[in-house]
Amino acid sequence: xxxxxxxxxxxxxxxxxxxxxxxxxxxxxxxxxxxxxxxxxxxxxxxxxxxxxxxxxxxxxxxxxxxxxxxxxxxxxxxxxxxxxxxxxxxxxxxxxxxxxxxxxxxxxxxxxxxxxxxxxxxxxxxxxxxxxxxxxxxxxxxxxxxxxxxxxxxxxxxxxxxxxxxxxxxxxxxxxxxxxxxxxxxxxxxxxxxxxxxxxxxxxxxxxxxxxxxxxxxxxxxxxxxxxxxxxxxxxxxxxxxxxxxxxxxxxxxxxxxxxxxxxxxxxxxxxxxxxxxxxxxxxxxxxxxxxxxxxxxxxxxxxxxxxxxxxxxxxxxxxxxxxxxxxxxxxxxxxxxxxxxxxxxxxxxx
Amino acid sequence: xxxxxxxxxxxxxxxxxxxxxxxxxxxxxxxxxxxxxxxxxxxxxxxxxxxxxxxxxxxxxxxxxxxxxxxxxxxxxxxxxxxxxxxxxxxxxxxxxxxxxxxxxxxxxxxxxxxxxxxxxxxxxxxxxxxxxxxxxxxxxxxxxxxxxxxxxxxxxxxxxxxxxxxxxxxxxxxxxxxxxxxxxxxxxxxxxxxxxxxxxxxxxxxxxxxxxxxxxxxxxxxxxxxxxxxxxxxxxxxxxxxxxxxxxxx
Numbered sequence: 122x123x124x125x126x127x128x129x130x131x132x133x134x135x136x137x138x139x140x141x142x143x144x145x146x147x148x149x150x151x152x153x154x155x156x157x158x159x160x161x162x163x164x165x166x167x168x169x170x171x172x173x174x175x176x177x178x179x180x181x182x183x184x185x186x187x188x189x190x191x192x193x194x195x196x197x198x199x200x201x202x203x204x205x206x207x208x209x210x211x212x213x214x215x216x217x218x219x220x221x222x223x224x225x226x227x228x229x230x231x232x233x234x235x236x237x238x239x240x241x242x243x244x245x246x247x248x249x250x251x252x253x254x255x256x257x258x259x260x261x262x263x264x265x266x267x268x269x270x271x272x273x274x275x276x277x278x279x280x281x282x283x284x285x286x287x288x289x290x291x292x293x294x295x296x297x298x299x300x301x302x303x304x305x306x307x308x309x310x311x312x313x314x315x316x317x318x319x320x321x322x323x324x325x326x327x328x329x330x331x332x333x334x335x336x337x338x339x340x341x342x343x344x345x346x347x348x349x350x351x352x353x354x355x356x357x358x359x360x361x362x363x364x365x366x367x368x369x370x371x372x373x374x375x376x377x378x379x380x381x382x383x384x385x386x387x388x389x390x391x392x393x394x395x396x397x398x399x400x401x402x403x404x405x406x407x408x409x410x411x412x413x414x415x416x417x418x419x420x421x422x423x424x425x426x427x428x429x430x431x432x433x434x435x436x437x438x439x440x441x442x443x444x445x446x447x448x449x450x451x452x453x454x455x456x457x458x459x460x461x462x463x464x465x466x467x468x469x470x471x472x473x
Numbered sequence: 474x475x476x477x478x479x480x481x482x483x484x485x486x487x488x489x490x491x492x493x494x495x496x497x498x499x500x501x502x503x504x505x506x507x508x509x510x511x512x513x514x515x516x517x518x519x520x521x522x523x524x525x526x527x528x529x530x531x532x533x534x535x536x537x538x539x540x541x542x543x544x545x546x547x548x549x550x551x552x553x554x555x556x557x558x559x560x561x562x563x564x565x566x567x568x569x570x571x572x573x574x575x576x577x578x579x580x581x582x583x584x585x586x587x588x589x590x591x592x593x594x595x596x597x598x599x600x601x602x603x604x605x606x607x608x609x610x611x612x613x614x615x616x617x618x619x620x621x622x623x624x625x626x627x628x629x630x631x632x633x634x635x636x637x638x639x640x641x642x643x644x645x646x647x648x649x650x651x652x653x654x655x656x657x658x659x660x661x662x663x664x665x666x667x668x669x670x671x672x673x674x675x676x677x678x679x680x681x682x683x684x685x686x687x688x689x690x691x692x693x694x695x696x697x698x699x700x701x702x703x704x705x706x707x708x709x710x711x712x713x714x715x716x717x718x719x720x721x722x723x724x
Contacts, residue, residue, distance in 0.1 A: 319588040322571075326579040329568035336528060336562075338554040338583025338631060393570060455570055 134460065139313050141458030142399045143306050146172070150302050162298060168406040169301035170362045172399055175386045176308040177355025179398035181348045182387060184316060186328035187258070190380050191249070191265030194272040195353040196360030197375035199242035201276065201283060203361045204370045206234035209291040216289075219281025231295060231365075239357040246353020247346070254345040257331065269380065276372040288371035296366035304362055308355055312395050315351060324348050378434075382409075385441045391451020396458050401451065405437060412436055480506040480541060482527060482558065482635045482667065487536035489522050489691075496522040497691045499536070504635055504667040509657060511682035511699075512671045515711060518688040520671045521563060524637045527669070528560045529553035541634070554583060559633030559666075563640050565624035567612040573599065573623050574608040580630035591630075598626050601663070602656060618649045625656070629664060636660060637669045642677050650677055657681045679703070687711070 146169070153165045178192050205213075205220055206229040213225050229237075253264040276283045283289075315321045324344040326334040331341060364370045382405070390401020418427035444451060483503040489496045497519045504510045512520050525531035527538060529550035537546045545553055554560075559580070568576050577595035578588070586594060599605045602622060607615065612623065621641055628636050638657070642650050658681045660668050672678050678685065678699070685702045687694040689711040695702060702708055 317588075319582045319586075319591065322575055322579055322588065322591075323582055325571060325575075326568045329570055330566050332530070332550075333562065333566040333568065333627075334579065334583075335550040336530070336554055336560050337580035337627065338551055338585075339579060340551055 137460055138396065138457040139309055142309055142396060146302060146305060146399075150298050154298060164406065164410045166296065166298050166301045166366060168402060169298070169305045170296070170359060170366060171383070171386065171402045171406060172305040173301075173308045173362060174356050174359030175383055175390075175398050175402045176305070176312050176395065177352050177357075177359055178383055178387055179352075179392065179395060180312050180315060180355060181345075181352035182384075183392045183394065183398060184321060184324045184328060184348050185345050187345070188262045188384065189265040189349075189352075190262065190384075191268040192352065192356045192383070193375040193380050194249075194269050195242040195246050196356045196363070197272060197276060197372060198245050199238040199357035199360035200364040200370045200375070201289075201372075202238040202241045203234055203364050204289045204292055205282075206237065207231060207293055207365075208289055208370075212291070216284055217282055219279070231293060235358075235361050235365075238361050239354055242357020242360065243350055243354035246357075247350040250346045250349035250353075254342055254349055257341070269376070273372060273376055283372065286372055288369045290369045292364055292368045292370065294365055294368040296362050301362060301366070304358060308358070309395065309399065311351075311355065312398075315348075316395065320344060320347050382437070385437055387451075389441055389444050389451055391453035391455055393450055393455025394453050394457050396456065397451050397453035400453055404452065408437060408440065409433055480634075480667075482541075482669075483539045484523070484527060484533075485537050485539070487523070487526055487533045487538070489519075489526060489531060490534045495691050497526070497533075497688075500688065500691070500693050502527075502686055502693070504669050506634060506665060506667045507661045508683045509661060509668040509670055509681050511678040511685040512669055512688065513673075513675075513678055513685060513702075514688035514694070517690075519691040520688055521639055522691075523688065524560060524639050524669065524671060527635075528558055528637055551583075554631060554633075555585070557631070557634035558637065559628035559631040559635070560637040561624045561628045561639055561641060563643070565620045567615075567620060567623055567627070569613040570611065572609050572611055573604065573615070573626075576612055576623055576627050577630040580627050581632070584631045594632070595630055598629055602626055603652075618645055621645065622653070622656075625653075629660070632664065633666050635667045635669065636664070637671075639671045640673065641670070642672055642674045650674060653677070654680050 149165060153161050157165070174196065178189065181187070182189050205217070205224045210228045213220065217225065249268055253261060253268070256264055277286045279285070316325070323339045326337065326339055327341050327344055334341065386401040386405045387398055388401070389405055390399065391397030412428065412433035415428045416430055416432055418425055420426065448454065481503050485501055487500045488498045500523065502523065512523060514520055522531060526533050529548055529552070533546065537544055539545060540556055540558065545556060548556070568579065574592060574595050577598060578591040581591035581594045582588065596605065596608060599608050604619070604622060604626065607619060612620065615623065625638060625641050628638065642653050645653060654677055657668060657670060660666060670678065670682060682699060684696065685699055686696045687702060687708050694711055695705045695708050697705070
């Protein structure tokens with residue numbers, strides 16, 4: 122009996138960092154679903170999709186310590202793949218005539234098409250990683266930016282397949298708050314299990330000290346390649362969700378301004394922990410939403426009042442700057458949500 | 474020499490040149506399993522370079538390294554670590570944002586264990602070194618002495634057949650040194666490994682080493698038992714200048 126309760130406590134402690142993130146998210150979905158207006162509900166869905174994406178980004182960036190500017194590439198690959206499979210059966214032969222016949226002339230059911238798209242994103246991440254994970258530090262970061270540019274140029278100009286820089290519209294929109302929540306929970310659980318696994322521990326060691334990690338028998342290349350691939354799958358899922366939430370896909374929505382926003386979320390929350398990734402999304406989404414409303418105009422005391430367009434981007438950039446200056450490890454400073462007693466133990470005592 | 478060839482880490486004619494500077498020239502060194510070999514010499518003698526060569530972090534300009542009779546000169550540092558050569562660093566180089574247990578587990582995972590087995594081995598070693606209370610502390614919260622002990626513990630978590638310890642006692646007080654000496658002397662029996670110990674603290678060197686190898690200016694100066702080395706006139710000159718007295722090297 123005692124051992125049962127012991128193991129229950131152990132399991133509770135193990136899952137606490139996940140539950141402390143998932144439960145508040147579920148509460149947000151329930152509360153806004155019951156009492157929130159339509160625009161709040163939309164913001165919540167966007168936030169949950171962003172969590173899938175930023176947690177996916179965190180799996181590589183947070184654990185390896187290498188900033189990636191290239192993850193929008195894998196989102197775009199998944200989003201377009203899903204669009205090709207599910208979108209606008211009537212128009213496809215005309216607007217995307219370059220597609221192979223099995224895609225051009227039929228639609229593929231939603232679930233298999235989503236799975237295929239996510240697999241494609243992960244596969245693309247694996248192939249990219251095979252080449253660029255040999256690089257370290259800044260060179261690796263810059264090479265991910267190069268990957269983003271390559272994809273952007275190819276997709277922008279491959280008119281017969283991607284419709285160039287025009288938007289593909291008419292994707293089935295099946296993403297609800299509950300589906301988005303489910304995917305966010307899956308992303309959080311996967312990221313957590315990965316980071317406490319042997320692979321996760323190994324790559325976090327390379328982040329802390331490459332030399333000492335090598336002396337401990339850890340392969341920098343393989344541990345980074347695994348993280349990069351897993352991360353590719355996860356942002357791919359985010360790409361599919363976004364495509365089927367908005368109903369449109371456009372290559373320019375997977376480029377620099379998006380990359381900046383996703384990284385800002387990760388950096389503001391703190392890229393050293395999973396909690397940081399999730400908290401960053403929530404904080405930045407809230408800020409974006411508030412300032413977007415202010416830009417749109419509100420009435421105070423009967424007088425219409427609005428912020429100039431672009432304020433929102435400016436404020437986010439300034440906020441990120443403040444975080445970098447005054448709290449460079451982000452809001453969570455590399456820590457997970459822990460129970461009070463755990464926190465006490467982890468802090469330790471300088472001389473104890 | 475009746476001991477079998479299989480059980481040693483051996484450097485033959487190792488030379489390392491950084492540009493025009495010769496850090497090591499033609500050094501022969503062997504460490505047997507089950508012994509503690511001290512590597513001493515004045516600053517700049519090439520001790521750390523030797524450890525870097527033996528652990529694969531520095532490729533020798535000429536010469537070879539063999540582990541249990543197999544040439545490992547071309548292997549990367551990671552492969553040599555996996556083959557059973559663990560090392561610590563002069564600056565502890567811990568994974569600072571990770572816990573003590575995780576630091577050890579990384580090395581255990583590097584040697585091929587699963588996460589669960591790695592944790593067991595890590596806790597085993599921490600218990601043995603009296604550090605189990607620190608298992609869940611983050612390494613950036615440790616005292617200096619604990620940092621150094623954890624860095625040794627991490628090298629051991631690889632379950633190495635040879636452990637190369639680079640100045641483990643530097644900055645430790647007398648009591649910490651005593652405890653460290655006890656740990657190092659027990660390593661061969663407990664882990665079945667050979668130990669190469671770089672140390673400036675002569676009390677530690679004389680207290681735990683069966684053999685001592687002296688480097689000076691990148692060359693081997695002498696090798697022998699602690700008593701031989703203490704009496705060796707060339708060693709005294711290198712270390713202390715011409716005016717060496719009997720008491721300086723003696724403990």
